[in-house]
Amino acid sequence: MSASDILVLAETVRGNLSGIVSELLGAARSLAHATGGQVLALLLSSDGTPFVPSLQAADRILLVNHPALAEYAPEPFLAALQAVVQAETPRAVLIGSTSIGWDMAPLLAAKLPAPLVLGCQQATIEDGHLRAVCGLCGGKMLAEVRIQEAPAILMILPGSFAPASGPGKAEVQTIPPPDLPGADGAGIVFRQWILPPPGDVDITSQDILVAVGRGIQQKENLEPIQQLAEVLGGAVCASRPIVDQGWLPTTRQVGKSGMTVKPKLYLALGISGAPEHVEGMAGSDLIIAVNTDPKAPIFDVADYGVQMDLMDLVEPLAQAIQTRKK
């Protein structure tokens, strides 16, 4: 154990290691290089052995195996995470800004208690101090913060750090679990996974996506946008507010809590470009964004931008495309 180690929570969802874990390991490696400590990957599950080959970028892989950890549930996961953090006393704990991370990071910070930073996009050690850059207010502000106290809990924004590369020679250590609340003792018990209903368009396999955001203002405006998508031979998808309004199903949602898409064309209409949305579409080949706000963050990731009310553009664009296709 060392106060210079960096601990990564290696989360799994439905039997798969989450995509962000390799980024967390990359961030941890960079920090551990500066602190002189080790990178620790913590995996909480019923049996973590199958995941060991995927965590070789760590120096030590810590496995806590227990039947109560077979599927995610907040109480046993928090109890196990807290016990390991208290035993290992790392300098920092890196947790992904994911569905599980949004439970674990703030709960751990509240329980220990320990400093917590959300939306972390950069993390460095300078003069012995941990420094981080974090986004807030939907990406419209960046905060540069310093954290002296250890362990610092950093919630890492996906896409912010290069994944750790190369196989290593990680030492595997199985840690006896603490007393964990099981199905009888826990207040929150996992029941089942619910998968999206089949039959809707799979937006992850579309070459062309027309994405709509809050800027469409009313549900009726979806119709001409649907027509534009048909003219383009693509499908309509959306940012979270549109799905929250019930205007499109969750299967059409792009972003952190929705789908990750990489189409050849992503036409973003009335989408501001909050980090949670950009996370799901930044890998698109060509991004064209239309927004009335010239400072909208979407223009930072788009190849081409148009400052205009999207509804003024939709019909002329559909006509122009139809004309060229003839």
Add this chain to the structure above:
Amino acid sequence: MKIAVVIRQVPDLIEPLEVDSSGKALDLGSATFILNESDDHALEQALLLKEAQGGSVSVLAVDFGDVDNSLYAAAAKGADQLIKLLWDDPNRPPWPQQAARMFAEVLRPLAPELVLVGVQAHDELDGVLPPELAVCLGWPYVGVVRGVKADDGQGLLVRKEFPGAVMAEFAVRLPAVLGILGAEQPPRYVPVSRIRAAMKSSQIAEQEATVPPWAARVEVARLSPPAPAERAEMLTGSAEEVAQRIAALLEEKGLLR
């Protein structure tokens, strides 16, 4: 079911945000405040549960920003009790950790079976209210919730959202705190006339709560808008001209078929 909903005011992101003279915090004096979006969903989810099962909905907020309007709007939607926790610093709201302790103090004697809070407020940087509140109350917590229903008198069935439109369903024993991402239906609309009527028919109970001392564990060295990245190439002209340019661009890249 006796439900409590905690709501917060946040700066409206439609309006420009300014940094104050310290260079380390938002200039809240120049901000317009609105109800935190996920708190609006928490209220909607509470009202849906009440309509399905009976019971009551109490709405709690710290006295900051334009909170009275949000509380009266909650009453117009169907909330039964409005509670405003007194707060005397007009320049900033309490830290999430402070707010959690204040809400916990008021919630304990209120004894709700369920507390719903929006999973996140966009201006939170170093603390998240709902899990802090759950830890203060000693109740279980799960967040990123997108649906709640009764479990045949056994508690609740709660759906937590994961990527790819996948949900995990949990059985939740009460009491508990849930961090709501989205309600099962969009927050209901109430016309201004009903909010005005609620201002006359409803009362906001002002309540004092002990404001715990709080020393921030995270030091903000600088707050600023992000430096301009490599921006998109902007297409200008009339809608027709821009449409023609985009169509030409797509044709050039082989994207018209």
